[in-house]
Amino acid sequence: MTGYFRPIPMQDTTRSADARAIAGGCCWFDRAERITRGGTRELVGIADIPADVLERITTPRAPMAGLTFDAPRIMGILNVTPDSFSDGAxxxxxxxxxxxxxxxxATGADMIDIGGESTRPGADFVPVNEEINRTAPVIKAIRAEMTTPISIDTRKAPVAQAALEAGxxxxxxxxxxxxxxxxxEVAAQTGAPVCLMHAQGDPETMQNDPLYDDVLLDVYDFxxxxxxxAVTAGIPRNRIMVDPGIGFxxxxQHNLTLLRDISxxxxxxxPIxxxxxxxxxxxxxxxxxxxxxxxxxxxxxALDAVAQGVQVVRVHDIEATKQAISLQTAIRGQQE
Structure with a gap:
């Protein structure tokens, strides 16, 4: 690739003749910003975007784990931990x-994300058995009551395996x-979709002195x-979601740069x-x-991310986020 191409997201109801939808969603673009490692940035038209890049930007994202991505989706956070930064214990x-x-x-979550190990800065490592004991019974109990998709927030294979078996x-x-x-291997063998997040270092040390050559491009390349x-391991690209890892x-300033150019x-x-x-x-x-x-x-x-075509927002405050997104999509004439 001769550069990185960031589509400039738009939501106006009036579109230019050569406008293309971003990932089959509610945002569109008719130009992009070409970014290079040398620090140059320039606006280019649709015709200047390489065909393979244009295809990846515009192809509708396939349904995943019971979610479709033709509209913004809300992932609700459920931490079954004693020490998470916001809702620990x-x-x-x-x-x-x-x-x-x-x-x-009831208030609008499309998916529930369950975690048994805090990943806040400075958090301690949780042993595998303890993390399983925190998460698997809760997943099983929720699955017994509802069909809402559930994700397991873990970096350990045995925890994921137990969670998948629980539902x-x-x-x-x-x-x-x-x-x-x-x-x-667990994801490939079970057919489970995955979300791959960027983090620089482990939670214990990641905020000590984070450094990048170019945070946007470094995270993108990672x-x-x-x-x-993941594809080499047997996980198809259409079962992969990505997360730039805000705060990890x-x-x-790194966070603001990633949010500003998340498209x-x-x-x-x-899906993002x-x-x-x-x-x-x-x-x-x-x-x-x-x-x-x-x-x-x-x-x-969350609203700014949705305006840039981000498909899933992971939040604590479901009702407030749902209400805000509902109003934004209604104003833009994008009701589901």
Whole structure:
């Protein structure tokens, strides 16, 4: 590739004659920004985008784990941990976790993401058996009540295997198979779709001094390489979702750069997931010290992502996010 091509997302109801939909969704584009490692950026038209790149940007994303991507989808966060940064210990009791899952689905969650190991900066490693004991029974109990898709947020193969056996539908790996390569084998053998996220370093140390040559292009290249590794392991590209990993080994400026240009990741040809809900940079910018007071900032970030064609937003505040997205799509004439 002679450069990286970031489609410029638009949502206006009036489109130019050569406009193309981004990934078959509600956003369109008729130009792109060509970015090089040398630091140049220039606007180019549709005709200047290589055919293979254009195809990856425009091809509708295939359904995955019970989700379609013709409209924005909401992944609700359910941490069954004692130490997560926002809701640690709130739902560690199985009954509380199941009740919260009911509430999330009732208020608009399209998928529930269940995690048994905190990945906040400085978090300790959780042994495999403990993580299984936290997550598998909760997944089994939720699955007994509802058919809503469930993802298991883990970087360990045995945890994912137990979760899939309990009824989970997707593996959400913050390490993109770099922590436990066997996890790719589990996904390939079971046919489970995956979300591959970028992180620089482990949670214990990732925020010590994150450095990049170019954070946008470095994260893009990492995800491109991990997609290729997953495909080589036997996971088809149409079962892969990507996440740029906001807050995982990134400064505030790194986060803002990725959010500003997140439409670049459409060029990977996979659905994009964004997990920025209640994170520290939102509090720094808005002045909201407590994670639970960052609802408004979190919704603002989610709306901006949706306006750039991001297919899935991973959030704590389901009802607020659902309401905001519903209004945005109605105003733009994009009701489901």
């Amino acid at each position: 709130d739902f560690i009791a199985p009954d509380a976790a199941v009740a919260h899952a009911r509430d999330m689905v 989970a539908n997707l593996i959400n790996d913050v390490a993109a198979f770099t922590h436990d390569p066997v996890l790719a 995800l491109s390489e991990r997609i290729n590794a 080994g990134k400064t505030m 670049l990741f459409h060029t990977l040809g996979c 997931l964004l997990g920025a809900s209640r994170k520290k940079f939102i509090g720094v910018i808005s002045g909201a010290r407590s994670a639970k007071d960052r609802v408004y900032g979190s919704v603002s970030v």
